[in-house]
Amino acid sequence: MTPTPVRFHDPRATLADFASSILVRCPRCERIAHFGPGPCTTADGEGGSCRESRVICRSCGLCRIDMDRYFRPPLWLQTETRHGHLWAYNLEHLDLIRRFVAADLRERAPWYDTGQKMTLVARLPAWMKSAKNRDEILRAVDRLRATVIAPD
Numbered sequence: 697m698t699p700t701p702v703r704f705h706d707p708r709a710t711l712a713d714f715a716s717s718i719l720v721r722c723p724r725c726e727r728i729a730h731f732g733p734g735p736c737t738t739a740d741g742e743g744g745s746c747r748e749s750r751v752i753c754r755s756c757g758l759c760r761i762d763m764d765r766y767f768r769p770p771l772w773l774q775t776e777t778r779h780g781h782l783w784a785y786n787l788e789h790l791d792l793i794r795r796f797v798a799a800d801l802r803e804r805a806p807w808y809d810t811g812q813k814m815t816l817v818a819r820l821p822a823w824m825k826s827a828k829n830r831d832e833i834l835r836a837v838d839r840l841r842a843t844v845i846a847p848d
Contacts, residue, residue, distance in 0.1 A: 702800050703800075703801045703802075703803065704795055704796050704799030704803065706804045706805060707792070707815075710816055714786055714788060717732045718771070719731075719786050719844065721771070722751070722755065725756040728753075728843075729758065729772075731751050731768055733749060771784075773787075778832065779824075779832070780821060780823050782837070787844060792817070793837060794834065794837045796824075797824060798830070804818070
């Protein structure tokens with residue numbers, strides 16, 4: 697009896713779905729920190745547009761708010777493989793990549809279905825989608841996950 701193939705159904709996630717909390721390298725102590733949008737308030741206390749970004753490090757206590765919303769320290773979850781650069785914003789993004797790579801059967805929404813067509817998994821490079829690279833990519837993903845769960 698053959699084992700049941702692992703299935704992956706595209707949740708239609710985009711990169712913006714993971715951008716609210718990004719794991720980065722702290723500019724002060726070089727340990728793991730969180731990067732995301734800063735407080736979004738207007739003069740009357742209501743929610744407004746976010747033009748600020750915030751870096752928070754629990755190791756050294758850094759809490760920096762920058763008006764330049766395009767500033768971002770280097771990502772924490774990134775590594776090089778033989779085939780290319782593997783990176784993720786946070787553990788949820790890394791988990792999505794892991795589930796996609798580990799799956800034997802990868803399902804997308806039908807072409808006639810309305811909604812997002814070029815999702816995050818549809819935009820992954822071909823070397824990540826190739827089954828022959830599966831083991832190497834899964835090892836790299838597990839190494840990245842270990843740096844967050846048990847940091848140095």
